[in-house]
Amino acid sequence: MLTKVIAACLLLAAQTYEVPPAVLVGIMQVEGGKVGQEVKNKNGTSDLGPMQINTLWIPQLAQYWGISETDAYRIVRDDPCTNMGVAAWILRNHHLETGSLSQAISYYHSRTPSLGGKYKYKVIGAMQRQGLIRQ
Secondary structure, eight states: OOOHHHHHHHHHHHHHHTOOHHHHHHHHHHHOOOTTOEEEOTTSOEEETTTTEEGGGHHHHHHHHTSOHHHHHHHHHHOHHHHHHHHHHHHHHHHHHHSOHHHHHHHHHOSSHHHHHHHHHHHHHHHHHTTSSOO
C-alpha cells in the first residue's frame, strides 16, 4: 500500500512530467521496490528504490544535477520523491521519443521487444487490479 509520502511524491512526479499517475502506480506495483533498496541485476547493474531505477541512469543524473555519482546513487536509492521523479522523467522521455505511452512503458523496463512487451502487460495488469483502468 502506498504511504502518504509515496503517494504525494508519485502525484507530484506525474504532474511535473505529465505522465498518468496510474501508470506510475502500475510500475511501482510491478517493480515492488522499497526506499533504500538495491537489487543487483545479472548484467552488473542494480535497481534502486521504490521504482527500481537502474544504475545505468546514475552518470547522466549526476551530471545533470552537478553532483557526484555516489551522491546521485544514494539520493535515487534513499529519497522517495527523487526516485518517483526520476521514474516519471524516464517514462516521459520514452514517451516523447516513441510517441506512444504503451511503448514508453515497455522501454521503462527494456528496449528488447519480448522483455518490454511482457513488462507492459504486467503493468497494465497491476493497474487493472488496483481499479485504475478498466479491463
